[in-house]
Amino acid sequence: MVEGGGYGDMDAHWWASRRTEMTNPSASAERTAEYAMTASEYAVWAEEVHRLAAEKDAVVLAHNYQVPEIQDVAHHVGDSLYLSRVAAETDASTIVFCGVHFMAETAKILSPTKKVLIPDLAAGCSLADTITADQLREWKAQHPGATVVAYVNTTAAVKAESDVCITSSNAADIVRSIPEDQEILFLPDQFLGAHVQRVTGRSNMHIWMGECHVHAGISPTDVRLTVAAHPEAEIMVHPECGCTTSVLEMVSHGDLPADRTRVLSTGGMVKAAEASTAAEVLVATEIGILHQLRKTNANVNFIPMNAKASCLYMKMITPEKVLRALRDDVFEIVVPTDIANKARRSVERMISIGNSSRGGE
Ligand code: SF4
DSSP states (O other): OOOOOOOOOOTHHHHHHHHTTOOOOOOOTOOSSSSSSSSSHHHHHHHHHHHHHHTTEOOOEEEESHHHHHHHHSSSEHHHHHHHHHHHHOOEEEEESOOOHHHHHHHHHHOTTTTOOSSSOOOOOOOOGOOHHHHHHHHHHTTTTOOEEEEEOOHHHHHTSSSEOTHHHHHHHOOOOOOOTTTTTEEEEEHHHHHHHHHTEEETTEOOOOOOOHHSSSHHHHHHHHEEEEEETTEEEESSSTHHHHHHHHTTTTSSSSGEEEEEHHHHHHHHHHOOSSEEEEEOTTTTTHHHHHHHHTEEEEEESSSTTOOGGGGGGHHHHHHHHHHTTOOOOOOHHHHHHHHHHHHHHHHHHSOOOOOOO
């Protein structure tokens, strides 16, 4: 166990040997503001990650819901769309994907000749689990000819049954790009679907009633209580959040300030954070994004609407497991060729339409 480190007991022997090499034990007692590791532990671990990555010709990608240490050690940090683009363009022969399983699958779909590793195969996604390829085939049979728009939070098998993939940062652009008379099946997130329908005014769009347990857990009550405690703050809400609809209703009833409330992908949040001059910003999404926001603008106090909104799947990826992935070449992502070939078309459309960003999911 890493003493006080909080990331489990993987690689205990490695840590034990490296800790005795530390030249400044007093520094180990100091903690950085957001790390579970001490500064010395981080430095030793990060050096080993970078050494192994260079030795293995690997690039480390981290989703911005990862723990702060992994975000900071990674070569690239961002949302699914940004990381997909990096995966498609990298010269590295190995990609270590610090995120959840569907994201690593997407990297493999785009880079079939590269080795794609995920540090923990159990890192899934409750939203992706809400629809299977069989369920989608059944839904399509009920709406023949409809265009299937799938959020990137889906399995490779579901992507293979879809026409185009989206992320929260390009969802509205992609729906607008589909001819107006064309029926749309939008899956699997009901809150993102409702948001896209609202901003595009699209009426012939059917929405799958899936949800992410983390975002659905950010409730209208969380919003009301946090806003009441910080009445002057700006407000940023992710479109996947269970509170989104009520936030918009509260704005229209004058219960929230329209000029200070925005529904943004986390990529949009990072951009807005850069420009913000507010003293406080309230944030409704998975709390991992707070690390990026705070790095982007240290003058703003970013406050979570729900401090418990943490994705247990994202947090299955620990610093020790990142090391193991690099050292032992585990766990390799495999996507059957026929599924990968079909899924690639919809993922490539996602990459070619909409805005690039460093945030969002
Ligand atoms: S936060 Fe929700 S949507 Fe994102 S990976 Fe976790 S379970 Fe899936």
